[in-house]
Amino acid sequence: MKYPASPERARFEQLAIVHMDAAYRLAFAILRARPDAEDAVQDAYLRAYRALHQLEGTDIKPWLLTIVRNVCYRRLQQRRGAGNVISLDEVMESRSAVATDPGLTSHLPSPEQAAVSTSEQALLAEAIGALTPVFREVIVLRELEELSYREIADIIGAPVGTVMSRLARARADLRTRMLRLMDRDDCHAVR
């Protein structure tokens, strides 16, 4: 049985589908696993659709991202509750172990700028992965979604001052980790 799209459904799709990438990036920032991020976004969109009447105004993005965030943190809790969570510190250490394994790092970095850039990207991914979700989410909301501190504050349900200090902390962390990783890899320092 197939029902014709209701006006509500059409409205929701028109408003929400364009933010699917943003929703996915936020979910991935918090969960750091693509299948989990997909599940979370799907779940969040269903919840948003059912609660569409609660949306005030037409700016769906912050509201939608709030729901995505809530779903993601609930999933994180479930993971911990299920005992199959891998602590980020453990991931960080195991990754470091892999990275320092001579078998895997024996090849010399290519002198080409592209290769250096790729190497930098890899280090960055590692450094971002090492952040805790609360820092990763503000980085993603700021750098990728280019939201204002006020908007970010609404989404994470915290004062603007908290957004400011978390971003400062997140960036300082990222820089420290990048420097440490580059130093370890004997690569160029971030200048």
Add this chain to the structure above:
Amino acid sequence: MQCDDICDMLAAYQDDELSRDQRQAVTLHLESCRACSEVLTDNRRISGLVRRDADMSAPPTLRGRIGKSLDRADLEAASGKSADSWKVGRGTRFSARGETLGLARWIAALAAVCLVSILATWQVMGTAIHTDGIARDVLNAHLRSLLQDSPVQVATSDQHTVRPWFAGRSDFAPLVKDLSADGFALVGGRLDYVADRRVSALVYKRRLHLVNVFMWAAAAANDSAPVASTRNGYSLLTWNQNGATYWAVSDLNLEELRTLQRLL
């Protein structure tokens, strides 16, 4: 201003989220502090990398998945079924009860619609079948009368002879009119059996055509307008008048039957 104080403001400075005064203070500090300037340069570069690196999009299959899950939600909403277990909370339980109530209401509505539909069909079909059955009986009685040596048991054009003949033979004393002046000559009367009952039949003759007019006590007292039909090429007309049900049947055309009906 010390570097420690600047540290927390550096990110907001980079994002242009500081007040004018704060912004000026940080700018002033950066001019004199190389360490903080370097941190800001590094952070800007890292931000650029993050933007470039992590600019991922959702997998193309995700939209389809979302569409399907919304389809399911639409279906569930349409069938009033409680979608999935929304964990805990008083409000949640209340709304779950609401959905159960909605389901019950929906089923009740469906049942009512079915019942009404069945009754209406039964009523219409029943009436139609009943009427159809009578029409068949009436036509058969008419045809049978034509097969006999005489279509009447009492042959007379005298209405005052016909009417007393029915007394004691039928529970219904028909109004007998001689309509010879109008082209309908009274042939006589007869008893017949139509619609599971004994009925009175008057036979009129118009030119070479015979007309059987059956009549019996009506179930309903109110008069009704004549309803015409044709069956096997014969014309039939039925109406209720003065507490009697009339059926006129003939190989005459319907217009002439209507004329007779008006005269009776």
